[in-house]
Every structure is written in structure tokens, then in C-alpha cells.
Amino acid sequence: MEKFEVNILGCGSALPTIRHFASSQVINIREKLFMIDCGEGTQMQLRRSNLKFTRLNHIFISHLHGDHCFGLIGMLSTFDLLGRIAPIHIYAYKDLETQLKPQLNYFCKGMSYKVEFHHIDPNKTEVIYEDRSVSVTTIPLKHRVPTCGFLFQEKKTPDHIKRDMIDYYEIPIAYINTIKNGGDYTLPDGRVISHEELTTPSNEPRSYAYCSDTIYYKKITEQIKGVTLLYHEATLANEDLARAKEVFHTTAGQAGKIAKIAKVKQLVIGHFSARYQDESLLLEEAKAVFPNTILASENLKIIL
Template sequence: MNRFDITILGCGSALPTTLHNPSSQLVNMNEKLFMIDCGEGTQLQMRKFKSRIGKLHSIFISHLHGDHIFGLPGLLSTLSLLGRTGDLTIYGHQDLQKFIDLLINYFGQHFPFRINLHPLDPYNHQVIMENKSMRVHSFPLNHRIATCGFLFEEKEGQRHIIRERIDFYQIPLHNLSSIKAGEDFVTADGTVIANRSLTYPAAPPRKYAYCSDTAYFPEIIPYIENADVLYHEATFAETELARAKQTFHSTAREAAEIARAANVKKLVIGHFSSRYNELDQLLKEAMVVFPDTELANEGKVIEL
């Protein structure tokens, strides 16, 4: 099975603390690194957790609040110092181009690589990246400014050959690719050998959903339904429900309600307010609704 895991680099909210870094994650799919958000100190977190900066494929920015983008200048400068020459694609709101242009004009005129912004539509679901093995979707969240969530999903794999059946029917090697793709095999005398007797299904495609920052927003459920893992912001406890509504954030319980309604397998909560030195209250409130809940923490690796 191909590698698919997530490393939490930061799971705090806007006000800095010594307990948590601002938002950032690394998604590793097939040994390619995809960064989600880039809060202040992200590149140092990559060093700390031994993430290979040179493997960074692209960056996905959910929205243009500082705790999600202030790590970009240092990261881009380091990529330049390390001699990166390949293009870097950043997915984000179209206004991110102003920030990128400012960086280049003042600090990056000699960057050895090109930065390409792929503008997102923050009001509609889109497939924003696709290759032969995976897709990345964006979808709208409900925050104070235009904000996107992201879904990383594998494509359905080819069926697996049952070697003994292939040998029994003496099927030539040049037929195997079509059989893996689901075709039946026809023998020389015209007998049809059903594909299901020659193969077994590939493992179900895995999906990872990222939702930060957002108020309670059931409209996202169709986009994240049946995800293997959902990361959902849980900035506040229920005692701060009014504050959550005012700031367009979620409580831990609300995150769990989304997870339950979306029938996800596991919920990871993060984006914790700086007011919490202990997070047990948030975890307990979420687990009452959705038992398979975990707390995010810097350095945590989530394997799918």
C-alpha cells in the first residue's frame, strides 16, 4: 500500500503561545509532500520533525489570516538557499498574489524557482489538483473571510491479480494490464473467464479532509463524507459557544457533530485557542458525540 500520512506541524490559533505553533500540516502521498497552511515558524517545525524540505511538492493555503501564511517568507527564502529550481505551485485565494509579489519584489528577485499561484474559488467545490494516483479538492468553509477546506483522496487502484488463476488459464503476460483494469479474459476457444475469478479488488481509496478555520457549517458534509480522517478546527469549548459564533470558529462538540454526520472514521481536532493550557475539556466534549476523536499535537503523525 502506498504511503499516505499527515504530520501536524502546528495546531494553535492566532495568538502565539509556547504550547502550540500556528497552523500547518504536511501530507505525504507516495513520498511527495503537500503542505497545508504555513503559519509562522513552519520551516523550523519541518527541521524539528525531520521533514525533507526538498520534497515539498506544493502548498495549499486555506485563507489569508496571518496565522496561516506568515511562515511563507522564511520557507520560500530557505527553498532558495537550498537551491530549488523546480516551479512551486501555491493554491490559495487570488489576493495571495499580492503577498507573493511583495515577497519577490523585496526579497526574492533572485529566487532560482518560479512561484505559480493557482487561485481558488472559495465559494464552490473544485478539483484543484490531479495526477494518476490522487486528487485534491477544495470546498467552501464559513469563516470571517473567504476560506477553503481541502480533501486529499486516492484514486481507485487497479484490481489485484490472483496469480494461481492466471497460471491455471495460461494467460499471456500482455493480457494482464487489461485484466487489472477490469476486463474479462477470452480463451482461444471463445470461453469467457470472468474478471472476478482472476482478480480481487484493490483496497478502498483513502481520504483525508482538512477543515480550518470555520464556524459550525453542515454544508461541508457532502464534501467530506466517509473520510478516513477529518481534521476539524475546535478552537473553543462549549462554555465559549457565543465567542465561537462571534468569531466564526467551532467548538469541539460542533466539530464532533460534523464528524458524526459525515460518517468519518476518525476525527482529529486542532486550532486550539491560547486560553487553554489543558485540552482535556475539549477532547471530552468531542468524545461524548464522536468517540473516535484525538487531539492534534505538534509532531503527531496520522497514518491512513
């Protein structure tokens, strides 16, 4: 099975602590690296993760709060110092380019590589990146500023050939790709050998949904239904529900409810408030609703 991993670099919320770094993740899909959010300290965590800087070409910013983007300028500057030449593509609300370009022009004048900005509309569900193996779609969320999550969906791979059946029917190599992609084979005597007889199914495509920051927003459950892994913010405990509504965040119990309604395979909660010294309380509240829940933590690697 091809690689599909989620690397948590930071899972704290806005107020800095010595326990958590600000929000950032790297998704490794077949050795292509995609970053989601880039809070302060991200480049330090990227080094600790042993992920290769050169394979990171796409950065997705969920919204323009500092704990999700203040690490960008420093990391981009470091890439320049390292002599990077491949362009970096940044997908974000249009205001990020307006704010970041003057900083790049001032602090990183004459950079060795280009920074390409791709504007996204946080209010729309649309595919913003696609290649042969994966697509990335925006998930509109509900927060104090324009915000969206991201849905990574692996594309289905061709079915696996049964080599013994190919040899038995003496099927020429030229027909193999057609059969792998759903075709039958007609023998010289006119008999049709079905695709199902000649192949075994490929692995089910995997998917990952990132949903932070947002108030409890049931509308997203249709889009993330059945995903392999859901990362959902759980900034506050259920006892702080009033505060969660006030600041447009979600409680751990509500995150569990979203996972349950969407029938996801696994839930990981993060974006923890600095008020909690022990996040086991949040884990217990989420698991009470959705048992297959784990806590995010720095340098946690989740293999899908």
C-alpha cells in the same frame, strides 16, 4: 499499501503560545508532499519532521489570516538559500499573490526557482490539483474572510492479479493490465473467465479532509461524507459557544457533530485557542459526540 500520511506541524490558533505552533500540515502521499497552510515557525517544524524539503512542490493556503500564511515568505526564502530549482506551486485566494509578490521581489530578488500562483475561489467546490494518484478539491467554509478547506482523495488502484489463476489458465502477459483494470479473459475454447475470478480487490481509496477555520457549517458534511480522516477545527469549548459564533469558529462538540453527521472514519481536532492550558477538555467534548476522536499535536504523524 502505498503511503498516505498526515503530519501535523502546528495546531494552535491565532495567538502565539509556547505550547503550539501556528497552523500547518504536510500530507505525504506516495512520497509526494503537499503542505496545507504555513503559519509562523513552519519551516522549523518541517525540519523537525524529517520530511524532505525537495519533495514539497505544492502548498495550499486555506485563507489569508496570519496564523495560516505568515510563515510563507521565510520558508520560500530558505528554499532559495538551499539552492532549490524546482518550482513551488501555491494555491490560494487571489489576494495572496498581490501581497506576497512584492515581498518576494524585495527580499528574494533573483531567486533560484519560480513561485507559481494558482488562484482558487473559496466559494466554489472544484478540483484544483490532480495527478495519477490523488485529487485535491476545495471545500467552501464559512469564516470572517474567504476560506476553504481541502479534500484529498486517493484514486483507486487496479485490482490484484491472482498469479496462480493466471498460470492455471495460461493467460499471456499481454492481457494482465486489461484484467487488472476490470476486463474478463476469453479462453481459446470460448469460455469467459471473469475479472472477479482472476483478481482480488485493491484497497479502498483513502481520503483526508482539512476544515479550518470555520463556524459550525453543516453544509460541508455532504462533501466530506465517509472520509477516512477529518481534521476539523475545535478552537473553543462548548461553554464558549457564544464566543465561537462571534469569531466564526467551532466548538469541540460541534466538530464532533460534523464528524458524526458525515460518518467519517476518524476525527482529529486542532486549532486550539490559547486560553486552554489542557486540551483534554476539548477532546472529551468531541468524543462525547464522536468517540473516534484524537487531539492534534505538533509532529504527530497519522497513518491512513
